[in-house]
Amino acid sequence: MSDIGLYSLRFALIVALLGIGVGLYAGLTRRDAWTRVAERTVYVVFGFLSLAMFALFYALASNDFQLSYVARHSARSMSLLYRLSAAWGGQAGSLLLWEFLLTGYAAAAVWRHRNSSRSLMPWVVVVVLVNALFFLMLTNFVDIPFDKLPSEQVLSDGIGLNPLLQHPMMTTHPVALYAGFVGFAIPFAFSFAALITGELDTTWFRTTRRWSLFAWTMLGIGLILGGRWAYDVLGWGGYWGWDPVENAALMPWLAATAYLHSVMIQEKRDMLKTWNVVLIGLTYTLCLFGTFLTRSGVVQSVHAFANSGWFGSLFGAYMVLMAGAFASAVVVRRKQLMSSRRLESVASREAGFLLNNWAFMALLMVVFWGTMLPVFSESLGGQRITVGPKFFNTMAGPLALFLLFLTGAGPLIAWRRATAANLRRQFVWPGVTAVAVGVGAGAWGGGSIGFWPLACWVLSAFVSMTIAQEYWRAIGARVRNRGENVLRSLASLLRKNPRRYGGYIVHLGAVLMMVGFSGAAFNEEMLKNVRVGQSVQMRDYRLEYLTTTAITAQHYGGARARVALYRDDAPLGVMVPEKRMYWLEDQPTSIPAIHSRLSEDLYLTLTALEADGSVTLKIHRNPLVNWVWIGSIILVAGCLCVLWPQPEREMEPARR
Numbered sequence: 001m002s003d004i005g006l007y008s009l010r011f012a013l014i015v016a017l018l019g020i021g022v023g024l025y026a027g028l029t030r031r032d033a034w035t036r037v038a039e040r041t042v043y044v045v046f047g048f049l050s051l052a053m054f055a056l057f058y059a060l061a062s063n064d065f066q067l068s069y070v071a072r073h074s075a076r077s078m079s080l081l082y083r084l085s086a087a088w089g090g091q092a093g094s095l096l097l098w099e100f101l102l103t104g105y106a107a108a109a110v111w112r113h114r115n116s117s118r119s120l121m122p123w124v125v126v127v128v129l130v131n132a133l134f135f136l137m138l139t140n141f142v143d144i145p146f147d148k149l150p151s152e153q154v155l156s157d158g159i160g161l162n163p164l165l166q167h168p169m170m171t172t173h174p175v176a177l178y179a180g181f182v183g184f185a186i187p188f189a190f191s192f193a194a195l196i197t198g199e200l201d202t203t204w205f206r207t208t209r210r211w212s213l214f215a216w217t218m219l220g221i222g223l224i225l226g227g228r229w230a231y232d233v234l235g236w237g238g239y240w241g242w243d244p245v246e247n248a249a250l251m252p253w254l255a256a257t258a259y260l261h262s263v264m265i266q267e268k269r270d271m272l273k274t275w276n277v278v279l280i281g282l283t284y285t286l287c288l289f290g291t292f293l294t295r296s297g298v299v300q301s302v303h304a305f306a307n308s309g310w311f312g313s314l315f316g317a318y319m320v321l322m323a324g325a326f327a328s329a330v331v332v333r334r335k336q337l338m339s340s341r342r343l344e345s346v347a348s349r350e351a352g353f354l355l356n357n358w359a360f361m362a363l364l365m366v367v368f369w370g371t372m373l374p375v376f377s378e379s380l381g382g383q384r385i386t387v388g389p390k391f392f393n394t395m396a397g398p399l400a401l402f403l404l405f406l407t408g409a410g411p412l413i414a415w416r417r418a419t420a421a422n423l424r425r426q427f428v429w430p431g432v433t434a435v436a437v438g439v440g441a442g443a444w445g446g447g448s449i450g451f452w453p454l455a456c457w458v459l460s461a462f463v464s465m466t467i468a469q470e471y472w473r474a475i476g477a478r479v480r481n482r483g484e485n486v487l488r489s490l491a492s493l494l495r496k497n498p499r500r501y502g503g504y505i506v507h508l509g510a511v512l513m514m515v516g517f518s519g520a521a522f523n524e525e526m527l528k529n530v531r532v533g534q535s536v537q538m539r540d541y542r543l544e545y546l547t548t549t550a551i552t553a554q555h556y557g558g559a560r561a562r563v564a565l566y567r568d569d570a571p572l573g574v575m576v577p578e579k580r581m582y583w584l585e586d587q588p589t590s591i592p593a594i595h596s597r598l599s600e601d602l603y604l605t606l607t608a609l610e611a612d613g614s615v616t617l618k619i620h621r622n623p624l625v626n627w628v629w630i631g632s633i634i635l636v637a638g639c640l641c642v643l644w645p646q647p648e649r650e651m652e653p654a655r656r
Contacts, residue, residue: 180219
């Protein structure tokens with residue numbers, strides 16, 4: 001089966017080359033018959049890569065340790081689920097996953113647009129297949145997933161997947177992240193095709209709107225699942241540490257978020273044509289950049305693959321070449337991208353979207369600079385300078401609050417030019433709600449609440465009231481004019497205008513996540529050594545150490561502590577944190593125990609088992625952290641609403 005996988009990669013490479021040639025001919029001659037042939041090559045390449053992906057899954061499931069990849073990333077002791085997820089646990093497998101998803105997206109796009117965008121399609125095929133060709137060259141000649149070990153080196157068992165990756169979240173997190181990264185190749189290809197053909201009206205971004213939204217959603221899900229994995233597995237009490245590879249996934253999400261907002265201005269007012277094309281090119285380039293960071297060795301991270309030497313240089317050169325070609329096309333078409341319309345007033349929704357974009361770009365630059373500073377400083381001065389979470393929090397915090405304000409203010413401001421009367425009418429209730437929450441929180445906290453969490457709560461209240469007001473007015477109008485009940489009116493709004501009202505749900509999810517983030521200002525941490533029967537007090541929680549038992553598993557050993565948890569002397573249960581040592585990898589890990597409430601988490605890790613029988617416990621109290629996960633679920637639900645097909649015959653015009 002492994003030979004089938006290897007030859008599938010070989011044939012996919014050949015067909016991709018043929019497809020590029022046919023696509024170029026079809027684009028230059030504008031012959032649709034040849035475009036159809038080029039499109040069929042996409043299906044064929046996807047078919048071969050599907051076969052290769054299946055072959056790798058089969059090799060992992062059947063413990064085929066003749067394959068170097070299987071021997072390095074799988075083991076008999078691993079469950080079938082984790083053996084299969086090892087397909088993306090190493091570099092060669094992750095590259096195969098990338099090209100499989102890329103051609104899968106491409107095949108779906110070709111099928112979806114088989115009767116539309118005919119002048120763009122040959123160039124779309126060329127751009128996609130050029131990207132696929134690069135990854136196929138890597139998996140055929142550089143990092144081959146089906147390489148076999150010499151017969152004398154084949155063992156009866158493999159090394160196994162990194163223990164930190166043997167977690168249910170890691171079966172879905174990388175796939176979601178890659179689906180986001182790779183998904184932006186489709187809008188990138190359409191925009192590139194539009195630049196090549198000169199068809200720079202709204203067709204290309206209307207055609208790819210749902211592709212962009214889906215990729216943005218998947219990338220967001222990947223980031224959220226990664227945060228939850230870090231929270232559940234790494235044992236440090238947090239979910240986001242501004243790790244370089246975390247940042248590498250965040251940067252394209254920020255650029256894509258700016259694009260999804262700014263493209264509305266082009267759709268409504270035919271403005272920002274150049275900016276929107278640049279943003280989608282930047283987004284895909286950052287997706288490539290994120291993949292480059294994990295493989296180049298220029299940054300150190302628990303998420304990164306091993307340094308592959310010149311492989312990083314090869315990938316970097318490809319990234320620069322792709323970005324340069326796109327930028328050159330933008331420069332050539334700059335006159336056609338100019339818009340005759342200009343911003344009419346700073347008190348307009350267009351101005352709000354522009355400020356939104358500037359804030360996202362500033363946040364992107366903060367993340368990029370903080371991530372790459374060690375590389376830049378070492379290259380220029382020979383000394384590797386790094387910055388920690390404090391730098392990112394200090395720089396990103398004000399920008400995040402400004403974006404939160406714009407999230408609430410944007411829907412309240414009219415297009416083109418808002419009048420003073422309109423602004424007073426729209427802002428009164430959100431403003432009153434924000435002031436009331438600020439006064440109430442200040443009185444409740446007695447002055448102990450810091451500026452940043454208080455500002456976050458005030459702005460969150462402002463945005464929430466904005467959303468409620470928009471729904472209230474729209475539902476009220478339908479109840480008065482059509483005699484519908486409230487629930488039916490709500491369903492009608494979501495069905496007939498999912499982009500607008502689903503977007504408000506996305507904003508509500510983001511608001512709740514911001515509330516969860518603000519809880520970090522009140523986090524508490526305690527490190528205590530306790531003997532059997534001794535207790536530790538943290539606020540109204542009391543933890544009593546009961547006993548420790550040994551863990552004797554096949555591939556790891558360690559200890560499991562039992563700690564009784566009380567709140568105001570009422571028993572809540574027994575927390576069981578673990579400390580493990582994986583023998584083969586010589587890797588210690590701490591598995592935390594978490595007691596969750598809507599308002600906070602109590603997070604307990606076993607850091608050491610002492611010779612005298614005592615244990616050292618690290619206790620974290622994380623207020624509001626669960627609102628991060630609640631908000632993320634609501635955000636994804638809103639994305640699904642926005643992605644829901646909109647019945648054009650029932651579309652209603654915007655109220656403003």
